[in-house]
Amino acid sequence: MSADIRQRTHELVVRHVEDELRAGRLRVGSRMDGERALAESLGVSRSSVREGIRVLEAMGLIRTAVGSGPDSGAVVVADAAVGMTSALRLHLASSSLPVEDIVQTRLLIETWSVREGARRADQAALRIAGSLLDAADDPDIDAEQFHLLDAEFHVALAHATGNDVVAAIMTSLRGAIHGYVMAAVPELPDWPAMARKLRRQHRNLLAAIQDGDGERAAQLVEAHINGFYRATLPAVTR
Amino acid sequence: MSADIRQRTHELVVRHVEDELRAGRLRVGSRMDGERALAESLGVSRSSVREGIRVLEAMGLIRTAVGSGPDSGAVVVADAAVGMTSALRLHLASSSLPVEDIVQTRLLIETWSVREGARRADQAALRIAGSLLDAADDPDIDAEQFHLLDAEFHVALAHATGNDVVAAIMTSLRGAIHGYVMAAVPELPDWPAMARKLRRQHRNLLAAIQDGDGERAAQLVEAHINGFYRATLPAVTR
DNA sequence: TAGAGTATGTGGTCTGACCACACCAGATGA
DNA sequence: TCATCTGGTGTGGTCAGACCACATACTCTA
Numbered sequence: 001m002s003a004d005i006r007q008r009t010h011e012l013v014v015r016h017v018e019d020e021l022r023a024g025r026l027r028v029g030s031r032m033d034g035e036r037a038l039a040e041s042l043g044v045s046r047s048s049v050r051e052g053i054r055v056l057e058a059m060g061l062i063r064t065a066v067g068s069g070p071d072s073g074a075v076v077v078a079d080a081a082v083g084m085t086s087a088l089r090l091h092l093a094s095s096s097l098p099v100e101d102i103v104q105t106r107l108l109i110e111t112w113s114v115r116e117g118a119r120r121a122d123q124a125a126l127r128i129a130g131s132l133l134d135a136a137d138d139p140d141i142d143a144e145q146f147h148l149l150d151a152e153f154h155v156a157l158a159h160a161t162g163n164d165v166v167a168a169i170m171t172s173l174r175g176a177i178h179g180y181v182m183a184a185v186p187e188l189p190d191w192p193a194m195a196r197k198l199r200r201q202h203r204n205l206l207a208a209i210q211d212g213d214g215e216r217a218a219q220l221v222e223a224h225i226n227g228f229y230r231a232t233l234p235a236v237t238r
Numbered sequence: 239m240s241a242d243i244r245q246r247t248h249e250l251v252v253r254h255v256e257d258e259l260r261a262g263r264l265r266v267g268s269r270m271d272g273e274r275a276l277a278e279s280l281g282v283s284r285s286s287v288r289e290g291i292r293v294l295e296a297m298g299l300i301r302t303a304v305g306s307g308p309d310s311g312a313v314v315v316a317d318a319a320v321g322m323t324s325a326l327r328l329h330l331a332s333s334s335l336p337v338e339d340i341v342q343t344r345l346l347i348e349t350w351s352v353r354e355g356a357r358r359a360d361q362a363a364l365r366i367a368g369s370l371l372d373a374a375d376d377p378d379i380d381a382e383q384f385h386l387l388d389a390e391f392h393v394a395l396a397h398a399t400g401n402d403v404v405a406a407i408m409t410s411l412r413g414a415i416h417g418y419v420m421a422a423v424p425e426l427p428d429w430p431a432m433a434r435k436l437r438r439q440h441r442n443l444l445a446a447i448q449d450g451d452g453e454r455a456a457q458l459v460e461a462h463i464n465g466f467y468r469a470t471l472p473a474v475t476r
Numbered sequence: 477t478a479g480a481g482t483a484t485g486t487g488g489t490c491t492g493a494c495c496a497c498a499c500c501a502g503a504t505g506a
Numbered sequence: 507t508c509a510t511c512t513g514g515t516g517t518g519g520t521c522a523g524a525c526c527a528c529a530t531a532c533t534c535t536a
Contacts, residue, residue: 009488018327034518046490046491050289059329061328068497073518083329090294094265105407108404288487291487302487303486
């Protein structure tokens with residue numbers, strides 16, 4: 001693997017954990033050695049171990065917890081969406097990725113997802129999506145809760161494809177622009193009307209998928225996403 | 239933003255940089271303050287600053303360099319593909335993301351990309367893709383160089399869509415499975431024949447895009463990807 | 477004027493210390 | 507006997523301070 005170039009110490013730590021995963025000595029749910037033990041066994045300082053662990057944590061690979069007992073320490077969780085969401089959010093902040101491109105990518109991912117979801121007809125996954133819509137019907141929730149449920153609904157549809165990579169990408173696309181969505185809400189002339197429209201579109205979309213009508217679902221989700229961003233984007237990018 | 243829950247110090251550092259980016263006080267190409275100065279201005283230790291910087295670096299947001307002068311220190315580079323590639327690679331190592339899902343996601347992204355590329359007809363971008371194929375025609379390069387150029391070609395096609403998010407996703411999808419591709423090469427009965435076939439398919443694909451024939455390009459890229467993985471995946475997942 | 481030598485500031489690494497926390501086992505009480 | 511309190515112990519989180527290798531920019535010398 002051409003280790004000619006200088007490898008920093010924390011990269012060695014990341015590489016070590018990656019190798020342990022690849023070899024199957026670490027798997028999802030495993031508890032890693034403590035930072036001090038890892039430092040000693042690799043012959044590096046605890047600071048360097050911590051830098052590596054920070055990277056793994058930011059990638060959604062592990063989770064850390066203080067204290068003692070079986071839940072403490074670094075545990076492999078492997079939540080792929082975490083790292084991708086952070087990456088997208090940060091690059092969005094740096095203006096190196098335009099919001100428009102994210103929206104277009106959503107269109108491409110989601111039209112495929114609902115077609116695939118309609119084809120697979122994974123009833124359990126669709127039931128989850130439906131219960132999220134039920135929760136979003138609660139008139140007492142505020143705008144932020146509504147849009148979080150909205151995001152969860154779209155992610156649930158992505159999960160109905162059975163493709164974990166697509167689901168992770170969808171989670172990160174929707175999660176990264178949550179801040180932009182919330183920034184747009186106060187700018188909307190009539191948010192309650194918008195929410196009613198979104199609820200209606202969600203129901204129709206889910207019905208089309210459950211009917212196995214992938215084409216109709218694709219058209220509905222495209223209109224749904226385009227409609228929302230045409231109403232909100234001008235307010236934020238202004 | 240409800241900072242009720244405990245925020246660790248390195249997260250404060252990440253958040254600080256994110257805010258600076260969002261406010262425009264930092265942009266791509268900017269040089270960040272030194273670690274010591276940042277630690278003092280935020281009232282935290284240098285170790286914590288470094289942990290935050292490690293995260294930003296892993297996300298592809300910044301690049302660090304030792305020494306002195308204008309190129310040293312932490313500089314904002316905003317290479318979105320870096321973070322996503324690492325995230326995918328690590329989750330692939332943990333078996334939480336199956337290779338098959340990545341391949342299926344490539345199909346979805348790339349069929350869209352070549353359709354969009356054919357529609358946009360970005361001559362400059364397509365010329366870059368073509369020159370990568372020229373380089374890959376060199377009979378002296380080895381398997382690794384060939385597959386790296388192969389990956390670059392597919393990424394170049396994604397760039398021809400003009401969508402930076404799609405291009406970053408494509409880069410990470412292809413980059414994350416590079417190790418798997420290289421692991422499969424020695425298992426192939428006749429790699430030179432495979433390479434000849436891939437070269438031919440690449441040329442036909444690029445020609446279809448340049449002809450503006452998105453449908454044909456989509457069919458070609460689908461057959462191209464499916465063909466390669468049907469030949470290699472069994473060797474690796476075994 | 478050209479070159480060698482030096483000063484300076486950068487990230488990279490290490491050591492060792494202390495803290496807050498969460499669990500767990502043994503002591504204590506009813 | 508059982509419930510409750512109370513330390514002990516090990517975890518990550520944070521900090522201070524030191525030294526190193528390195529790359530540039532400056533200064534001095536031949």
